[in-house]
Amino acid sequence: MTVSEQTSRREVHVPGDGHMWVMVLGDLVIFGGYFIVFMIYRSMNPDAFLAAQQHLNITIGVVNTVILLTSSWFVARAVLCVRGGDPDRAVRLLWGGAVCGAAFMVLKCYEWFREIVAGQTNSDMFYSFYYVITGVHLIHVLMGLIVLGVLVRELRNPGRRRLSLVESGATYWHMVDLLWVIIFALLYVMR
Amino acid sequence: MTSERTITWTWLVLVAITLGSWWLAPAHSRGVASASVVVTCVVLGLALIKARLIIRNFMEVRSAPGWLKLATDAWLGVLVVSVLVIYLI
Numbered sequence: 001m002t003v004s005e006q007t008s009r010r011e012v013h014v015p016g017d018g019h020m021w022v023m024v025l026g027d028l029v030i031f032g033g034y035f036i037v038f039m040i041y042r043s044m045n046p047d048a049f050l051a052a053q054q055h056l057n058i059t060i061g062v063v064n065t066v067i068l069l070t071s072s073w074f075v076a077r078a079v080l081c082v083r084g085g086d087p088d089r090a091v092r093l094l095w096g097g098a099v100c101g102a103a104f105m106v107l108k109c110y111e112w113f114r115e116i117v118a119g120q121t122n123s124d125m126f127y128s129f130y131y132v133i134t135g136v137h138l139i140h141v142l143m144g145l146i147v148l149g150v151l152v153r154e155l156r157n158p159g160r161r162r163l164s165l166v167e168s169g170a171t172y173w174h175m176v177d178l179l180w181v182i183i184f185a186l187l188y189v190m191r
Numbered sequence: 192m193t194s195e196r197t198i199t200w201t202w203l204v205l206v207a208i209t210l211g212s213w214w215l216a217p218a219h220s221r222g223v224a225s226a227s228v229v230v231t232c233v234v235l236g237l238a239l240i241k242a243r244l245i246i247r248n249f250m251e252v253r254s255a256p257g258w259l260k261l262a263t264d265a266w267l268g269v270l271v272v273s274v275l276v277i278y279l280i
Contacts, residue, residue, distance in 0.1 A: 039277040
C-alpha cells in the first residue's frame, strides 16, 4: 500500500501502530504512578519540598520545555510531509526535531551538574524525586532520538518508506514531550 | 487529518503558556516562596490544557477512534484530579 492510499483510507484512524499505543499508554500509566507517589511524599512535607524546589533554575526549565515543544513541532510536520509525499522535507524536519532533542539532553545534564555542584543531592527528598523522574525521562529522550534516527534511515530508502512507522515514531516522541510538560508543572512551577 | 496550520498554532499556544509559567514559579520570587492554592490550581489547569493539546493535535488523537480518545482523556483526568486532591487534603 502506498502512502497516498493509506492516507485516503479513512478519516478516523489510529496514528501509527497499535502496539506502539499499548507501549505509550503503559508508559503514561507508569509515569502517572511516579507523579502520584511524588505528590504523596510532597503532601507529607510541603514546606521542605517548596524550599528545595526554589533552588531549581526555572529559566533552564522553561528553555528546555520550549526546546522540547519545538522538537515536537518539527516531528509533527514531518508526519504531514510523509503523508503529502515529500520525504526529503520530512527528513530535514526530523533532523530539526533530533537537534532539539539533543539540545534538551545537553541542557538537562548542565542543569544536573549545576544542582550537584550547589549541593542538591539525593539526600534531600525533593531532589531524589527530581533526579529519578528527570533521569528516567532523559532515558526516554535518548530512546526517542534513536527512534528518530531509525525514521531518517527508513525514509532515505524509497523501498522502505512506511507511513505507519513514521506515525509510530512520532507518537513516541510526542509522549516524551507530553511527560515533560507534566514534570515541568509538578517539579518546577506548582507551589 | 491535521493540517500544518493546526500544528503551528498548537506549538505557538504551548510556547505562550510555557512562558506564562515563568513568573508563576517559586524560584522566581526572592526570599521564601509561600504555598499557594491559587497558583497550583492555575499551574495544573495550564498543564492539563498543554497535555491535551499535545495529545489531540500532535499525537493526532483528534482523528483517532473513540477508545483512544477515551483512554488518553481518562489518563489525563485521573492524573490531574488525583494530584489536585492529594495537594488539597
